[in-house]
Amino acid sequence: MAGRPSDTEILEAVEAHAGRRGVAGRLTDPGAAALTWTILLDFRIVRSLETRGERPMREPGSRDDIANRPTYTVLDSHPVPPPDDPEQARSMLLVREGSLDEERCPDCDGGTNKCGPCRGRGVLDCPRFVDCPVCEAGPDACWECEGTGRPRSRKPPRPRAGTNAADRARPRAGTSAADRAARVRCARCRIDDVACPKCRGRRQLDCPDCRKSGQVECTACSGTKRVTHPECRGTGRFTVWTEGWIRHTPHRARERRPGRADLRRATGNTGDWHENVLCRTTDKLPDDLDESDEALIAPHLTPRKNEVARRATLRRLPLAQVRVHADPHRDYFAFPSRTGIEVVSRPTSERVRYFAAVATVSVVLVTLAAVLAVALLR
Numbered sequence: 001m002a003g004r005p006s007d008t009e010i011l012e013a014v015e016a017h018a019g020r021r022g023v024a025g026r027l028t029d030p031g032a033a034a035l036t037w038t039i040l041l042d043f044r045i046v047r048s049l050e051t052r053g054e055r056p057m058r059e060p061g062s063r064d065d066i067a068n069r070p071t072y073t074v075l076d077s078h079p080v081p082p083p084d085d086p087e088q089a090r091s092m093l094l095v096r097e098g099s100l101d102e103e104r105c106p107d108c109d110g111g112t113n114k115c116g117p118c119r120g121r122g123v124l125d126c127p128r129f130v131d132c133p134v135c136e137a138g139p140d141a142c143w144e145c146e147g148t149g150r151p152r153s154r155k156p157p158r159p160r161a162g163t164n165a166a167d168r169a170r171p172r173a174g175t176s177a178a179d180r181a182a183r184v185r186c187a188r189c190r191i192d193d194v195a196c197p198k199c200r201g202r203r204q205l206d207c208p209d210c211r212k213s214g215q216v217e218c219t220a221c222s223g224t225k226r227v228t229h230p231e232c233r234g235t236g237r238f239t240v241w242t243e244g245w246i247r248h249t250p251h252r253a254r255e256r257r258p259g260r261a262d263l264r265r266a267t268g269n270t271g272d273w274h275e276n277v278l279c280r281t282t283d284k285l286p287d288d289l290d291e292s293d294e295a296l297i298a299p300h301l302t303p304r305k306n307e308v309a310r311r312a313t314l315r316r317l318p319l320a321q322v323r324v325h326a327d328p329h330r331d332y333f334a335f336p337s338r339t340g341i342e343v344v345s346r347p348t349s350e351r352v353r354y355f356a357a358v359a360t361v362s363v364v365l366v367t368l369a370a371v372l373a374v375a376l377l378r
């Protein structure tokens, strides 16, 4: 791969790094170090796939804007340039040549219909009188005439079974003097202090909604007798056309071999990744690609049905792992960076496991000592 440092350059860079850690010796000497190369790989492809379709349209009113849309005759063969950037999602709306028309709404008369609730009268019937809410239009309307205008003194109401006629409209037991004081002169029998103060013995009140007229304005049409037809939004017509749509949608795929997790940040941030960009289906993968990598990526490059644009980006970073025999418990890694060769070192995985085991043993020993101490103190 172009830009890959030589083994000697790598060993010299690792030697300088190890030297700062106190490890002396020339790593380029035979047997001083062992070097193995791996290639980190990050492949992404975004392709723009095109879909097309047609549908009948019918929208209320005059749609002057539809006439400004581009037209087509045969949608499948209508030429559309591919997107400059395959990442870009876009959608085009077209009108089939000659399909644009306007038609009268068949379900209304110029956008309105006769109002249903009032049957086109503009008003609704309303009772002229309503029951008095205080005496509920009952015997309490007047203790003397019960709202009939004929006091019992002249014509007592007919007794009912189990009811004492004389007591029926009399103030009930427990009625306070204040209740009695609130009574007014009856408008029917004209006796003082016996009638309901709200209706004055009449049992009913003039209807507050229609003010006794017997009719109120229809709320559905506000008295206009007609209502807007919602389907055509009161326009009385529809615009009809055949719509064609063409959509470009990005589809993405990725393959990675990112290397050791603890090195990802270092290589990702400063690594001088070698990049190849393929924008045409005829563009070939670079010759120096490993066979296994090619087998991984090649299937992604097969053109898809309805693919109109693509951008494949292959990024690779050569990573050298160096074992320094004078420092067997550390792994050294080196890779090309934008400023030269970057070297990082980590304890070997065996070393990490060894210290983890030592730590576990220590915990066990401390616990045993504590148990023993407790036993001895008893």
Ligand SMILES: [Zn+2]
Residues within 6 Å of the ligand: 105, 106, 107, 108, 109, 111, 112, 229, 231, 232, 233, 234, 235, 236, 237
């Ligand atoms: Zn209509």
Ligand SMILES: [Zn+2]
Residues within 6 Å of the ligand: 142, 143, 144, 145, 146, 147, 148, 149, 186, 187, 188, 189, 190, 191, 194, 195, 201
């Ligand atoms: Zn009365």
Ligand SMILES: [Zn+2]
Residues within 6 Å of the ligand: 132, 133, 134, 135, 136, 137, 140, 141, 196, 197, 198, 199, 200, 201, 202, 203, 204
């Ligand atoms: Zn009343």
Ligand SMILES: [Zn+2]
Residues within 6 Å of the ligand: 126, 127, 128, 129, 207, 208, 209, 210, 211, 212, 213, 214, 215
């Ligand atoms: Zn009314």
Ligand SMILES: [Zn+2]
Residues within 6 Å of the ligand: 115, 116, 117, 118, 119, 120, 121, 122, 123, 218, 219, 220, 221, 222, 223, 224, 225, 226
């Ligand atoms: Zn109405």
